[in-house]
Amino acid sequence: MIKKLCFAILIFSACIIQAQNNSSTQQYREKIKRYLDKENALEGYYAIDSTGISMYSSPENKAKHISDYKVYWGEINWLKFLFGNFPFEEIIALLNEKKDNDMYDNASLPKRNMPADSTLKGLRIAIDPGHIANTIKQAKMEKKFIDMKADPKNGLKQDVQLIEAQLTFATAMLLKEQLEKAGATVMLTRNQPGENAFGVSFEQWMQSSLKAAVDSATANKDITEEEKQLFLTKGDSTAIFRKLFTNLETKERARKINSFLPDFTIIIHYNVDEKNTDWKKHTNKNFNMTFVGGSFMKDEMEKPLFRAEFLRLLLCDDLEKSINFSSYFVKSFEKNLTVPTAKIADADYLKQYCLPTEKPGVFCRNLTLTRMVHGTVVYGETLYQDNVKELMLLSKNEITVNGIQTSMRVQQVANAYYEAVRNYVKNSR
Ligand SMILES: [Zn+2]
Structure with missing residues (x-):
């Protein structure tokens, strides 16, 4: 299945995404504070910097710079597409395999849209x-x-x-x-x-x-x-x-x-x-x-x-x-x-x-x-x-x-x- 995932990337990887900048780094930090981290206690499990987002299994591993995996800014659209279209366990397996390598730069992928008529047909x-x-x-x-x-x-x-x-x-x-x-x-x-x-x-x-x-x-x-x-x-x-x-x-x-x-x-x-x-x-x-x-x-x-x-x-x-x-x-x-x-x-x-x-x-x-x-x-x-x-x-x-x-x-x-x-x-x- 991982091969199938990568194939999906190849099909669409010709498209170019907007480069992430410091403002989106700030945006993700604000999102964590606002919606995700109830007790302001999760900082030991992730890091966001100018290159991307890293995830850690513990604050101790973060201190030693041992990450589970890292998602580079250029990989964000690719990962979003996978989250919306592939089984979650396989995505996690893929992330664990890629670790902190930058594999899928600049992949931009399509989204499913709502049907256009006034009924709920197609939903x-x-x-x-x-x-x-x-x-x-x-x-x-x-x-x-x-x-x-x-x-x-x-x-x-x-x-x-x-x-x-x-x-x-x-x-x-x-x-x-x-x-x-x-x-x-x-x-x-x-x-x-x-x-x-x-x-x-x-x-x-x-x-x-x-x-x-x-x-x-x-x-x-x-x-x-x-x-x-x-x-x-x-x-x-x-x-x-x-x-x-x-x-x-x-x-x-x-x-x-x-x-x-x-x-x-x-x-x-x-x-x-x-x-x-x-x-x-x-x-x-x-x-x-x-x-x-x-x-x-x-x-x-x-x-x-x-x-x-x-x-x-x-x-x-x-x-x-x-x-x-x-x-x-x-x-x-x-x-x-x-x-x-x-x-x-x-x-x-x-x-x-x-x-x-x-x-x-x-x-x-x-x-x-x-x-x-x-x-x-x-x-x-x-x-x-x-x-x-x-x-x-x-x-x-x-x-x-x-x-x-x-x-x-x-x-x-x-x-x-x-x-x-x-x-x-x-x-x-
Ligand atoms: Zn109930």
Whole structure:
């Protein structure tokens, strides 16, 4: 494949790019400060100078001038093209092989453009409905549920159970229907309620894939010897789910999305009040927010894959495009759902792990999917499920979507996502 990559370079290398100058050096430094380095602690992992950008596996190696690889200014367009068009693992392998040699000077490469008509025809859209559960038992294992007793004095008239994975799945299906009617090609990361990104139930996955997953997690030192023994005897399926499966399944979602080569990706979640322990009682808070990549924490540059994603976000305009894209969703959520947009002071995790962007309600956050999904992406977190009004609205059984009984509130959320896509596409032409 590396040969194929180099062949792609040869085809286009006749074109000439603008020389990088000191102002773009400054521009990249500012981008890191603004969107990528949450704690101002990553300087030991990269260097930007008049010749290019070097990446280091540790501050110690930077002090000794031992880099993983270096990208020269003349190679930037070449690398951007690869990031947009080739499997990420192969690009990393190529970078590791080239090290600090200047191999691909002055390569300028083509970009895919949006189709020009007014429908969504020709657009490829990936949708990721967050989580998996289709029963309250599964949702409790996943820790993505509401199971609340009635509290008529405080406005909650009946017992309420909500499963976030059902809300996201129903939203995704309703959105998909509208997008396809307008001509888009849509890919969902999971296709049935209760089915995960591997296309099976968790129980089926345990039957077929647990042993291989345990072996590879052991080899990567992701789990301890004790956990390995526990997992192999299937002694604690909740621990397997949370410590092993979720991580692999999330990566499978990213792999599916990236291989679909979407024009953009919509990740759907419903939020809760973080301070509402186990969501036993309702909250009066209610906000919408969206996440994009960036905001790496100080201990998040130790893995080679994380450093390569950092470099991708720095060099490509995925982040800038995602911020702009996400701003359409924030506006549409606020307008269609009449729920306010969160500010950074509205949640502790926003203050601790996020960097605000210039667009209200759009925050950089280094989540597995905002980091691993390439291209333009919005990670939507609409409304608080444990808000007293939302509990009543979301728990109504008004419509059926793929066997899931759900509410008109979910339809409104799907409509809000759809309107955002339409406005974005209209303004991007
Ligand atoms: Zn969620």
